[in-house]
Amino acid sequence: MPLDLEYVRSQFPQCADYPEVVFCSNAGGSFVAAPVIELLNHYNTHTRVQPYSPFTPSREAGEAMDKARANWAAALNVEAKELTLGPSTSANSYVMAQALGQDWGPRDEIIICQQDHEANIGAWARKAEEQGATVCEWAVDPATGLLDPEDLYRLLNDNTRWVFFTHCSNLMGTVNPVAEITRQIHARSPARVCVDAVSYAPHHIPDVKALGVDMYMFSLYKVYGPHQGLLYVRAELSEELAGQGHYFNRDDPAKRYNPAGPQHGQIAACQGVLDYLEALHVRHGGSTADDGARRSAALYDLITQQERALAEPLLDFLDSSGKVQLLGKTHCRDGDRAPTIAFRPVAHSSAAVAAALQADGIGTENGDFYAPRALEAMDIDPADGVVRISLLHYNSLQEVERILAALDRAL
Ligand SMILES: Cc1ncc(COP(=O)(O)O)c(C=O)c1O
Incomplete structure (x- = not known):
């Protein structure tokens, strides 16, 4: 069953807040689910x-x-x-x-x-x-x-x-x-x-x-x-x-x-x-009576399927562009890649590309993301670092299209 994205986004009030910005800095901190805000x-x-x-x-x-x-x-x-x-x-x-x-x-x-x-x-x-x-x-x-x-x-x-x-x-x-x-x-x-x-x-x-x-x-x-x-x-x-x-x-x-x-x-x-995860499970055919293992497996499939669909076009674009050094695996085929995508532009600084993306309505960042040792080992200057696009299951394919178009312009 595909993810009911409209439902998911209705559970994160911030999704509707700034439609002019595609938020893709989730690895720094996610939006807050409605039941959390209520509690x-x-x-x-x-x-x-x-x-x-x-x-x-x-x-x-x-x-x-x-x-x-x-x-x-x-x-x-x-x-x-x-x-x-x-x-x-x-x-x-x-x-x-x-x-x-x-x-x-x-x-x-x-x-x-x-x-x-x-x-x-x-x-x-x-x-x-x-x-x-x-x-x-x-x-x-x-x-x-x-x-x-x-x-x-x-x-x-x-x-x-x-x-x-x-x-x-x-x-x-x-x-x-x-x-x-x-x-x-x-x-x-x-x-x-x-x-x-x-x-x-x-x-x-x-x-x-x-x-x-x-x-x-x-x-x-x-x-x-x-x-x-x-x-x-x-x-x-x-x-x-x-x-x-x-x-x-x-x-x-x-x-x-x-x-x-x-x-x-x-x-x-x-x-x-x-509470949010339980409601998500029930919304997609699960039952409140399901045991933890069953719920966890169903949520894993649901969320991974959406996150993979978001990551694939971005990885394909970046990998085939010849304009960036992509960190980590260049694909999701092995089922072990989260949609946290970092790259170093070849012809520009990361700061310049991040600034161009931000000016284009993409909520991303550049830097070392507090992992400078990994960047130094890869011969990447942590001060300029990498550009990171990190998505979660509440992101949409339309947002990915906007990121792709902005990346094309920025690179
Ligand atoms: C992979 C990873 N580990 C640890 C931390 C540190 O977490 P906290 O901000 O809760 O100290 C972060 C925060 O960005 C992180 O991304």
């Missing part, structure tokens, strides 16, 4: 008091927060006590670096991945350096920006404590086979695995237990939700780690790794993302 509004209008006391608005506030946590845990197939909802992924990784790195020493090694956003590199590398541990790097292919898992496996040894890598780069757009790579890491070394899914989750909410990872992180403000970073820490791992909030909150899973303290209304509103 945030309801929280602030009716239940904005200190939550979790027995009197009426306070109890309701706490219940709304607990509901969001419990349902996000169910959607990811993890336990609610394994979830932290913190201010952002960058804040979550910074906090977790303090928790994980306390006992790293000169014999220990960690592996970071050149394809990552700095949020899944810098905090771990700094902590390792502080502790005298060794930082190894899983490098990208300098021509494509893609990763070869064999390069990673060669870095593993008995001293490897952690491997940090990305589910989907915010520049290459290619989905890395997380379950297989994680299985290999665990089979070949004692290392644990942390995956940054910030650029993956907007396209699919995965079964995190099935991935086998030890930590998993993404940002809900890129998944149509409020500004929150969602962090999964496997329960057995969590028991070994020191809490990072107030000492008396050590056993409270909602506060254990959140020294900022839970952001009450934002957390309650996280439920709205799941």
